[in-house]
Amino acid sequence: MGTISRGSQHPGIVSLFDSAGWSWFTVPTAVHHQGRSNQTYISWLDREGKVWIGAYDHLTGRFTPTVLAPLGEVDDHDVAAILLRADGRLIAFYTKHNRDPFLRYRVSMHPEDSRSWEAEQSLPTPSGTVTYAQAWRWEKTVVVFYRIQDRDMWYWACRVSKDDGQTWGREQRVVQHGLQFYIKGIQHPIHRERLVFGVTQHPDRSGDRQTYSLYSMQVDLKTGHVLLDEDGTSLGNLFDGSRLPVDMTSLRLRWDATKDPDRGKAWIWDVSMDDRMRSWLWFAKIVSARDHRYAVVDEKGSVYEFARAGRTIDGESEPSYSGGLTVAKVSEPPGTVWLVRQSSSGCQWTLEEWHSSDGGATWVTRELLRGGESHPLRPVAVVDADPSLPLVFLGGVYKHYTQVLTALYAYRLPV
Numbered sequence: 583m584g585t586i587s588r589g590s591q592h593p594g595i596v597s598l599f600d601s602a603g604w605s606w607f608t609v610p611t612a613v614h615h616q617g618r619s620n621q622t623y624i625s626w627l628d629r630e631g632k633v634w635i636g637a638y639d640h641l642t643g644r645f646t647p648t649v650l651a652p653l654g655e656v657d658d659h660d661v662a663a664i665l666l667r668a669d670g671r672l673i674a675f676y677t678k679h680n681r682d683p684f685l686r687y688r689v690s691m692h693p694e695d696s697r698s699w700e701a702e703q704s705l706p707t708p709s710g711t712v713t714y715a716q717a718w719r720w721e722k723t724v725v726v727f728y729r730i731q732d733r734d735m736w737y738w739a740c741r742v743s744k745d746d747g748q749t750w751g752r753e754q755r756v757v758q759h760g761l762q763f764y765i766k767g768i769q770h771p772i773h774r775e776r777l778v779f780g781v782t783q784h785p786d787r788s789g790d791r792q793t794y795s796l797y798s799m800q801v802d803l804k805t806g807h808v809l810l811d812e813d814g815t816s817l818g819n820l821f822d823g824s825r826l827p828v829d830m831t832s833l834r835l836r837w838d839a840t841k842d843p844d845r846g847k848a849w850i851w852d853v854s855m856d857d858r859m860r861s862w863l864w865f866a867k868i869v870s871a872r873d874h875r876y877a878v879v880d881e882k883g884s885v886y887e888f889a890r891a892g893r894t895i896d897g898e899s900e901p902s903y904s905g906g907l908t909v910a911k912v913s914e915p916p917g918t919v920w921l922v923r924q925s926s927s928g929c930q931w932t933l934e935e936w937h938s939s940d941g942g943a944t945w946v947t948r949e950l951l952r953g954g955e956s957h958p959l960r961p962v963a964v965v966d967a968d969p970s971l972p973l974v975f976l977g978g979v980y981k982h983y984t985q986v987l988t989a990l991y992a993y994r995l996p997v
Contacts, residue, residue: 594994595951598645599636602626602976602990603658605983606851606906606960607729607764608676609716612974613965615666619694622964622971623672625662629986631655633662633676635696638992640968648697650674650688655681658983663715667746668722670694675715675726679983685712685728689747705741707753709733716767720775720803722746725820727765730755737827738765742806742820754823756808757799759830761787766850767801770859771912771966777801778853780863781833785847785902791840794847796865796879797833810834836863837879844869851876851907852963862941864907864919866891871901876921878942886942892924892931895959895980903980905931906960912967920950920961920973920993931957933975933993950993955979959988970994 604611604626614622620640627633631654636647653660659679667673670693677685684704691698710732717726724743729736739755757765767779781797783789799817800809806821807814811834818825837848846867854862860881867875867887874891896903905922919936933951938944951958961975971992978988 596992597989598624598638598974598992599626599628599634599647599990601628601630601986601988602634603628603983603986603988604661604960604962604976605659605714606962607714607716607766608659608661608663609767610664610911610965611661612962613664613666614968614971615694615966616968617670617694620968621694622968623664623696624974624990625650625664625674626990627656627658627661627986629656631657631660633660635662635664635672635674636990637696638971640970646697650699651676651686651702653678655679656984656986658986659713663717663726665717665719665724665747666694667719667724669746672696673717673724673747674699675717675728677712677715677728679713680711680731682712683707683710685715685726685741687726705750705753707739710737716765718767718769718777718803719746723803725801725803727756727767729764731762735760736762738763740820751821752823754820755827756818756820757781757830757833758827759783759793761789761793763830764850766853768853768855768911769965770855772857773859775803776855776859777803778855778861780836780850780853780865781830782848782850782865783830785849785868786900791845792831792838794839795835796837796839796848796850796863797830798836798853798861798863799833800861836883837865837877837885842867846875847902849902849904851904852909854909862909864909866902866904866907868902871897874902874904876904876907876923880941884941888938888942888945889921889923889936890926891921892928896982899982905958906975908961908963908973910967910972911963911965912972920963920975922957922959922961922975930954931959933958933961953977958991
C-alpha cells in the first residue's frame with residue numbers, strides 16, 4: 583500500500599487509517615455533529631472490501647474506527663453515506679456497485695455512537711441495480727437518493743421517510759437519461775429544507791455534445807417539490823411521484839458544452855449555496871485524459887476556469903478521474919475550496935487550499951501537501967465542520983476503483 587509523501591510529519595496533516603478509499607458521488611462521507619458529544623464521523627472502504635465508520639472525538643482527540651459491513655467487494659463506489667437522525671442515532675446507507683437490487687442501511691444502536699449497529703436492512707428497487715447513496719434530513723423527513731441502472735436506462739431515484747428513518751415510502755424515480763449520469767447534492771447549511779444538485783453525464787460515455795453539459799435542480803424537503811431553480815418552478819414532487827421522472831436535459835442548463843471552444847465535457851464535483859439561495863456548481867472540465875481544468879459556474883452563468891488540474895489519476899481505464907475538488911460545508915459564504923492537481927512539471931501532485939470572496943473570479947491560494955507517485959487525492963470537506971477538522975482526504979497510489987491502495991488523512995487536527 584502506498585503512503586503519502588511526508589505523511590503525518592507534514593504540519594497540520596494527520597494519518598487516521600492505513601487503508602481507505604471512496605468515490606465522490608456518495609455523500610456525506612464526513613459529517614460533524616455536536617450534541618451530547620462533539621464528534622466527526624467519517625466513512626470509507628478498505629482494501630478487503632469492508633465498509634467502515636470512524637468517529638473522531640474532539641474532546642479527547644481519540645479516533646475510533648468500526649466495521650459497518652464486511653461486504654467483501656473491493657470497490658470504492660461501495661462507501662457509506664452517513665446521516666444523523668433527529669433522535670441522534672446514525673443511519674448509514676451503502677450498496678454494491680451496480681450489483682445490488684436494493685439499497686442497504688444500518689442504524690446505530692445508540693445516539694451519537696458509531697461503535698454498535700442494528701442489523702442490516704434494505705430498500706429494494708422494483709427493477710435494476712443500485713449504486714451510491716446521497717442522504718439528507720430536515721426535521722424528521724429523511725430522503726436518500728441513489729442511482730439505478732435498469733436495462734438501457736439510468737435513473738436517480740429516492741426514498742422518503744417522514745418518521746426519522748423508521749419507515750419508508752415507495753421508490754420515486756426522479757431523473758432519467760439514456761446514458762450513465764451523475765448527480766451531486768448538498769444541503770443548505772442554514773435553510774436545511776433546501777437541497778441543490780449539479781447533474782452531468784459521464785464524460786467518457788458516447789453522446790452528442792449537449793449531453794456533456796452541466797445541469798442543476800433543487801429540492802424542497804418541506805413540500806417535496808423538485809424545482810427547476812430558486813424561483814420555485816416545480817418539475818414534480820418526491821412525496822407522491824407526480825410528473826416524475828424528468829429527463830436530465832429538462833433540468834436547468836448551467837454550462838453549455840456545445841459552446842465550449844475546447845470541446846470540453848463537464849463532470850460535477852461539488853455544489854455550494856449562499857444565504858440568498860444562489861448556487862455555484864464546481865466541476866472538472868475534461869478536455870482530454872491529460873488536460874483537466876477545475877471550473878465554477880454561478881447563478882448568472884458566469885464561468886471561471888480557475889485551476890489546471892493536470893491529467894487523470896487513473897492512467898489506464900478512467901481518463902476523466904481528476905485529483906479531486908471539494909468546497910467548505912459550513913454556515914458561511916461559499917469561498918473555501920480544497921483541490922488536488924498535478925504540477926506543471928507533471929512529477930508532483932499537490933493538495934491546495936483556495937479562497938475566493940467574489941464567487942471564483944479571483945483567488946488567494948496556498949499549498950498544504952505535495953506528493954509524487956504517492957500523493958493526496960479526493961479531498962472531502964466535512965459537513966458542518968468543527969474548525970479543528972474541516973477536511974479529510976486520501977493519500978497513496980491510485981490504480982483503479984477496484985483497488986484500495988490509499989490511506990485516510992485529515993487536515994488541521996490538533997497534534
